[in-house]
Amino acid sequence: MEVKTGLILFLVFMILQRGEGQLSETFYQTTCPKLESIVRKVVTQKINQTFVTVPATLRLFFHDCFVEGCDASILIASPNGDAEKDAPDNLSLAGDGFDTVIKAKQAVEKRCPGLVSCADILAIATRDIIDLAGGPSFKVELGRRDGLISQASRVAGNLPEPNFNLTQLDTIFAKNSLTQIDMIALSGCHTVGFSHCNRFASRLYSFSPSSPVDPDLDPTYAQELKQACPQDVDARIAINMDPITPQTFDNMYFQNLVAKKGLFTSDEVLFTNPASQPTVIDFAKNPGDFNAAFITAMRKLGRVGVKTGQAGQIRSGEGRLSQSFYNTTCPILESIVRKVVEEKVNQTFVTVPATLRLFFHDCFVEGCDASIMIASPNGDAEKDAPDNLSLAGDGFDTVIKAKQAVEAKCPGVVSCADILVIAARDVVRLAGGPSFKIQLGRRDGLVSQASRVAGNLPEPNFDLTQLNTLFAKNNLTQTDMIALSGAHTLGFSHCSRFANRLYSFSPSSPVDPDLDPTYVQQLKEDCPQDVDPRIAIDMDPVTPQIFDNMYFKNLIAKKGLFTSDDVLFTNPASKPTVMNFAGNQEL
The missing domain is CATH 1.10.420.10 (Peroxidase, domain 2)
Structure with a gap:
């Protein structure tokens, strides 16, 4: 980062000043009166998704204030990996803290564009997570401006160590x-x-x-x-x-x-x-x-090293993902990953649904942070949860091999989370589906606990309300949910996941009447009662190795394997979207 000497001296001077008299609890009273309620709503939603938000945001605030002052310089990303957040002492900062501020900043920008600093949003969010976790509430002084300097080299020696006396x-x-x-x-x-x-x-x-x-x-x-x-x-x-x-x-x-x-x-x-x-x-x-x-x-x-008045700036946004994130640090990233993915798909087609499902399961628990990849010697990591035990190994293997290939060319630069999202895009395209640009810049998660999985993934017997509720927790609409369900055109399932629809649906009807009778017979042949639970069948009986819109055509033909598939067509609220997708693959 090149900055004129005079500007550096000016900023250093401002950092040394406390500026306490220039902060005010009513700073945005006229310019953004709903600021604190906007931030609190985002913080509440994040905590409901994962409690990690609480310690992650607290630690982010502390690490920010102790280096350069409370100026949100911790949030600045550098394509060269040399920003404050890239320092060794900051690499363990959980992504949920960053995500909280990013989401809050985006929400604030919609109502009060260009007015509120990331530094103030981080201060408010920190107060709110303390209160929501059962701690004391207090008034926050506001009026900070965002810092312009963020260098990894400035972190060492400014944060307490765990062995300090x-x-x-x-x-x-x-x-x-x-x-x-x-x-x-x-x-x-x-x-x-x-x-x-x-x-x-x-x-x-x-x-x-x-x-x-x-x-x-x-x-x-x-x-x-x-x-x-x-x-x-x-x-x-x-x-x-x-x-x-x-x-x-x-x-x-x-x-x-x-x-x-x-x-x-x-x-x-x-x-x-x-x-x-x-x-x-x-x-x-x-x-x-x-x-x-x-x-x-x-x-x-909160007053440490604040920039006020004309110092610093008000950033328009912070930490957002970008299609060009690795343009300078790892320009051949996507071609490296694609080569590995192609080799894996050529070895076994299972790579396609396995990688897709791995990506989905990762994003719905702790966010898209590759926490699904973390292993625990105690068998209590995210991947060890009952809902994840059926994840095929080829998905993990794809990411591991891609990560190894990327590390050989761009060591220490690219996150597993970004590699997983690129691989998921590539398996879709290689199976005949659409290609699309990927936004990059994710950081890998640090928390991976099996106990956090339950209740965060859709079950095969979910009704439409349950599906909508779960997807809405992740800011996904009903249309998003239906479109993503289309990935089942490539999936496979173990018989135990839908056997009740064949043998014990209800006292009056052992077979689910919403299933096509011929399809029922095919399923019973493949999945007789008491079959080995490891036996799996294709979710799309027509074109199981092509990413197309056949899944939706199957729903109309009463050939949705799960109740949660079939309900998309039988429920009047979602039926029009299914029919639309069945009739027009480009949608």
């Missing part, structure tokens, strides 16, 4: 005009945080020559951590920092410290050091004292 913590917070009490109160955010095993493994296995386990850890807690984080565990595995109430913003963090259950050394030192211990004990016993101190600290944090 009290002096190091006090020093780094004091650099931002925050006291020891502010630091302890802000550390309370760890009550809703999560951490990767490698951030604290030294406390379990290599603390000192005389004691592999940190003696300041409760022995029972140490054993629980070892079970969750065995040696040489996948570095992406994450666990809750508060083992008691991980999804509630409360003072349990401080009670945990007293009980020797602080995850980081930098957590536990707050209790073991006599200088900070009284504050920890007070916050552990008196949630009101913690909340009051936390509000004070958050308001002070």
Whole structure:
């Protein structure tokens, strides 16, 4: 990023100024009076999709303010991979924090174009996620402008490390005009945080020559951590920092410290050091004292290094995906992926529906972040959920091989999430479907838990209302849902997923009357009762290896395999769209 020397000096000067008097709780009162309600609506929707939104947004705000000040420079993307967000200390920032601000910014731009900074939106969103998680609410001072400088090289040394002692913590917070009490109160955010095993493994296995386990850890807690984080565990595995109430913003963090259950050394030192211990004990016993101190600290944090007046800018949008995202850093990305996909499809056609289904299942749980690809030694990752156990291995293999090929040419540049979306587009086209441009720039997710899958994927017995509700959670309309269901023209299913339509539909009719009788007989031949549940059949009995509109023609002919397929035609609300798609493939 090239900036004139004079501008750099001016920006540095502005960063050094606190600008506290220029922020105001009523800054947008006349220019964007509904700002806070717009942001809160987006934040609420994001939390309903995934609780990761809470710690992700909190951490994003903290990391932003401690580097360059609270100016949303953490949100700036660089095609060269050298922006603030690309620094090693920031690579573990969960994508849901970024997504929250991006979606809120887009919603605000529709009502108040060019008026509200990303920095202010991040500050409001952070306040809201605390409140929605059960923490205190407070007024947010506004009027920040967005920063112009975002460099990975400026991050190192400006964020606290998990092994910091009290002096190091006090020093780094004091650099931002925050006291020891502010630091302890802000550390309370760890009550809703999560951490990767490698951030604290030294406390379990290599603390000192005389004691592999940190003696300041409760022995029972140490054993629980070892079970969750065995040696040489996948570095992406994450666990809750508060083992008691991980999804509630409360003072349990401080009670945990007293009980020797602080995850980081930098957590536990707050209790073991006599200088900070009284504050920890007070916050552990008196949630009101913690909340009051936390509000004070958050308001002070929100003033750190702010740009106001003529400094910085108001960005029109932030972090949006782009078709040209890798134009300079990996210009041959799509051709690399396509070559791998073609080789896989030539080996087995199962690659096509497997990759498509993998992409769909990934996006509907935690978002399109490749969290479906993460493996857990404990068998509790997203891919291990019952609804995902039937995902064919060829989908995973396609992404893994494509990632390896991309890494050989563009190491450390392209996310698995972007590779998965490119591969999904390519399998559609190779099967005879439409081709289209892909927007890129996704970051890979860090959280992958089997427990988060249930209720987020459509079931084969869903009715139209259930389908619409589930897709609407992901901002998809009924027409979107019907069009995406057309991917079943390439799919296959195990007999157990629809056997009830053949043998136990209702007391009065063992066979679903909405199924074509001839088709029923074909299905019974392929799927007799008590058949091996691993047996699978094509969902499109006519052109199972061609991506076309035959799926919709099958629905009209009463040959929809699932109830959730057939209902698209039998329900009057969706029937016209099905008939339209059946009659015109170009739609």
